[in-house]
Amino acid sequence: MAGDKTIEAAIRTVPDFPKPGVLFYDLTGILMKPDAYVRCIDRMAALYDRTPLDAIAAVEARGFVFAAPYAVRRRLPLVLVRKKGKLPGKTLQAGFTLEYGADVVEILASDLGPGMRVLLVDDLIATGGTLKAAAGLIAKAGARVVEIFGVVGLPFLDHASALKEFRVTTLVQFASEHA
Secondary structure: OOEOOHHOOOOOEEOOOOOOOOEEEOHHHHHHHHHHHHHHHHHHHHHHHOOOOOEEEEEEHHHHHHHHHHHHHHHOOOEEEEEOOOOOEEEEEEEEEEEEEEEEEEEEEOOOOOOOEEEEEEEEEOOHHHHHHHHHHHHOOOOOOEEEEEEOOOOOHHHHHOOOOEEEEEEOOOOOOOO
């Protein structure tokens, strides 16, 4: 592990979840420790308060938890990147694979427009598949991902390859699948 010790201490690992062979990094401990949670939002502020942004986009579901307080702090719209079938109205969709399956994400077509600058947020960056799909949706809407932010990064799953065209920042990195 490398990064912020307050945040690291709040993260637990769960072997064989959601299926055998997967080591799950559970960030819900951050939410149970207000000092760690506030630290995440404060670190986002230190990183992005001077960055010109028009919206924050967050990946379902735990990305919402970290993006929402920061969007409120900046008084910016919060764009939800949801699993297929969860948003009413006309949506833009993209399929992707992740470390233990495949899925489809979507955004409301009306939430973003040409030229908008977007910070894309998720709780954990593993293979980068979900975020790459989300960034593609943002581009499809005519907007631009300024940067990708995650609380935790798992560089051993090579998200750098999938997200090579983006600047990616994480607060904590786990260097191997053995925490």
